[in-house]
Amino acid sequence: MVAKNSIECDSYNKLSLPVRPSVLVDAVSREAIVEKIKDAAKKWGIFQVINHGIPLSVLEEIKDGVIRFHEEDPEVKKSYFSRDFSKPFIYHNNFELYSSSSGNWRDSFGGYMAPNPPKPEDLPLACRDAMIGYSNHVMSISSLLFELLSEALGLSSEMLKSMDCMKSLHVICHYYPPCPQPDLTLGTSKHSDNTFITILLQDQIGGLQVLHQDCWVNVSPIPGALVINIGDFLQMMTNDRFISVEHRVLANKVGPRISVACFFSSSMNPNPIVYGPIKELLSEENPPKYRDFTVPEYTKGYIEKGLDGTSNLSKFRI
Numbered sequence: 346m347v348a349k350n351s352i353e354c355d356s357y358n359k360l361s362l363p364v365r366p367s368v369l370v371d372a373v374s375r376e377a378i379v380e381k382i383k384d385a386a387k388k389w390g391i392f393q394v395i396n397h398g399i400p401l402s403v404l405e406e407i408k409d410g411v412i413r414f415h416e417e418d419p420e421v422k423k424s425y426f427s428r429d430f431s432k433p434f435i436y437h438n439n440f441e442l443y444s445s446s447s448g449n450w451r452d453s454f455g456g457y458m459a460p461n462p463p464k465p466e467d468l469p470l471a472c473r474d475a476m477i478g479y480s481n482h483v484m485s486i487s488s489l490l491f492e493l494l495s496e497a498l499g500l501s502s503e504m505l506k507s508m509d510c511m512k513s514l515h516v517i518c519h520y521y522p523p524c525p526q527p528d529l530t531l532g533t534s535k536h537s538d539n540t541f542i543t544i545l546l547q548d549q550i551g552g553l554q555v556l557h558q559d560c561w562v563n564v565s566p567i568p569g570a571l572v573i574n575i576g577d578f579l580q581m582m583t584n585d586r587f588i589s590v591e592h593r594v595l596a597n598k599v600g601p602r603i604s605v606a607c608f609f610s611s612s613m614n615p616n617p618i619v620y621g622p623i624k625e626l627l628s629e630e631n632p633p634k635y636r637d638f639t640v641p642e643y644t645k646g647y648i649e650k651g652l653d654g655t656s657n658l659s660k661f662r663i
């Protein structure tokens with residue numbers, strides 16, 4: 346299942362992420378933080394942040410909530426099982442099961458937490474408070490991140506927010522059970538996210554990798570850190586100034602591995618807004634590389650092809 350034409354780089358030290366996790370604390374000024382983010386979003390499409398303001402106890406609570414739900418009585422879980430993403434909360438394994446050539450070694454649950462959060466009683470008791478609490482924190486850190494990303498593009502701080510990039514939050518909580526034969530499968534196969542950005546919390550088990558210059562590079566877990574992925578929409582809107590990172594998750598002999606992916610995207614909901622390369626970033630020398638798109642239009646192709654390792658972006662290139 347290893348991607349073709351890629352070399353395995355097993356050492357994080359050989360090729361380490363350029364933006365260290367302390368990006369939001371160490372940098373002496375906002376300008377310095379913006380510079381680091383600009384560099385990482387361009388070269389890697391990913392960076393990690395610590396001291397983001399979300400208390401460690403909140404991170405622990407959501408991870409515990411994910412384990413509690415997944416280790417719940419199967420009868421309880423069964424009542425939430427569905428592939429209908431318009432429902433307020435669903436438990437599923439492999440949204441791409443019927444479109445991909447192989448299944449992935451994980452189970453997931455989640456729902457849209459903004460702009461219309463589910464009624465608390467629609468969420469299972471095992472993770473209800475944790476999901477609501479964590480989502481509120483993620484919404485506020487996303488506001489700062491979209492400001493910094495706008496500034497990194499040389500735009501006004503409010504630009505991306507004014508384009509509704511942070512309006513819709515889809516939270517998906519993954520549970521990767523220990524795998525007896527990890528070499529034969531993957532936790533999540535290679536893909537980029539159909540989002541503006543994704544804010545990811547991973548536990549200490551490891552397995553997340555990004556494809557960089559034909560090498561799979563480990564995104565080693567850092568306690569308390571959040572991983573920020575640039576998604577496909579932002580790559581198109583920035584006309585390739587930022588890149589949407591291709592990533593995957595290895596299956597592990599140990600586990601379970603827990604991760605919580607917060608997708609900023611309205612992908613499964615109606616959204617009439619037409620996006621395209623941001624006019625302020627274009628010039629005669631830098632004409633639009635993508636045609637305009639709506640999020641549901643983009644998502645339709647993304648879901649249909651599943652996580653098959655191919656890019657949906659290329660279909661929108663001019």
Ligand SMILES: O=C(O)CCC(=O)C(=O)O
Pocket residue numbers: 517519533538545547553592594604605606
């Ligand atoms: O579990 C992870 O670390 C990554 C999951 C992921 O890439 C996704 O949900 O899109």
Ligand SMILES: [Fe+2]
Pocket residue numbers: 536537538543592
């Ligand atoms: Fe992803």
